[in-house]
Amino acid sequence: MYHALWPAGLSPAEVDAHCRRDPQLADPGARRYALDAAVFDRQLEQLAHHAAPMAAQWDELARGRGAPRQAWITFDDGHASNHELALPLLRRRGLRAAFFITTDWIGAERFMTPAMLRALRDAGMLLGSHGCSHRYLSDLTTAELDRELRESKARLEELLGEEIPALALPGGRGDGRVRERARAAGYRYLFTSRVGLAPPEGDLLALPRVPIVNDQPEAFLSRLLAGETAELARMARGARRREFARRMLGNRIYDRLRGWVMRE
Numbered sequence: 001m002y003h004a005l006w007p008a009g010l011s012p013a014e015v016d017a018h019c020r021r022d023p024q025l026a027d028p029g030a031r032r033y034a035l036d037a038a039v040f041d042r043q044l045e046q047l048a049h050h051a052a053p054m055a056a057q058w059d060e061l062a063r064g065r066g067a068p069r070q071a072w073i074t075f076d077d078g079h080a081s082n083h084e085l086a087l088p089l090l091r092r093r094g095l096r097a098a099f100f101i102t103t104d105w106i107g108a109e110r111f112m113t114p115a116m117l118r119a120l121r122d123a124g125m126l127l128g129s130h131g132c133s134h135r136y137l138s139d140l141t142t143a144e145l146d147r148e149l150r151e152s153k154a155r156l157e158e159l160l161g162e163e164i165p166a167l168a169l170p171g172g173r174g175d176g177r178v179r180e181r182a183r184a185a186g187y188r189y190l191f192t193s194r195v196g197l198a199p200p201e202g203d204l205l206a207l208p209r210v211p212i213v214n215d216q217p218e219a220f221l222s223r224l225l226a227g228e229t230a231e232l233a234r235m236a237r238g239a240r241r242r243e244f245a246r247r248m249l250g251n252r253i254y255d256r257l258r259g260w261v262m263r264e
């Protein structure tokens with residue numbers, strides 16, 4: 001699970017200046033999820049060598065279960081760097097990724113335009129919904145939830161001229177109600193932020209992911225691809241602690257305290 005990238009070859013001071021100018025990356029909490037394009041490229045090299053390539057169609061998630069060690073590369077939010085930096089690196093290695101788009105942000109400063117989204121699709125990438133507004137779906141009334149699920153899907157379907165059957169939960173926040181309303185809205189694949197690897201017969205409406213953040217050791221992914229899951233298990237324990245804190249405090253108070261709670 002990737003988000004934004006920043007250009008390769010910048011010094012730490014240049015990265016800081018670059019991120020300060022970017023409305024999406026100015027927030028230090030959001031910046032943790034952004035990655036140096038050179039690090040991303042090295043991770044693609046690892047993925048290309050040690051994992052089966054991602055499928056060309058969403059429905060291969062259902063059909064291709066049991067494909068051993070298949071890696072799905074996903075991006076959330078629809079940041080412009082997905083088109084500017086990630087797409088050329090993916091194409092050079094002949095790899096695919098799935099991009100989950102927050103539809104109210106299409107064309108906003110430093111987010112992808114309709115033309116960029118079509119360019120991703122035309123390059124063989126998969127596009128899915130990440131809601132309309134990025135509000136946490138589990139916080140919404142059922143009417144608001146339905147609107148987020150249906151309008152984001154319809155907007156992308158109109159823009160791309162194809163069915164959008166996949167959703168990634170904004171902020172990873174979801175529950176049984178979100179899952180049921182998503183299914184009713186026509187989604188067949190739901191990507192969460194639960195930390196883990198998807199088992200072959202896993203639930204397609206509760207797909208876990210592995211967050212890639214810029215304070216991870218660079219060898220994290222190569223160790224995971226080599227079958228060492230100790231770090232992943234530690235991350236999953238941390239994520240479960242944060243999930244517990246969120247349930248106890250509610251999303252709003254949790255987000256205010258996030259700076260403390262995030263430290264593990």
Ligand SMILES: [Zn+2]
Pocket residue numbers: 076077130134169170171
């Ligand atoms: Zn997001």
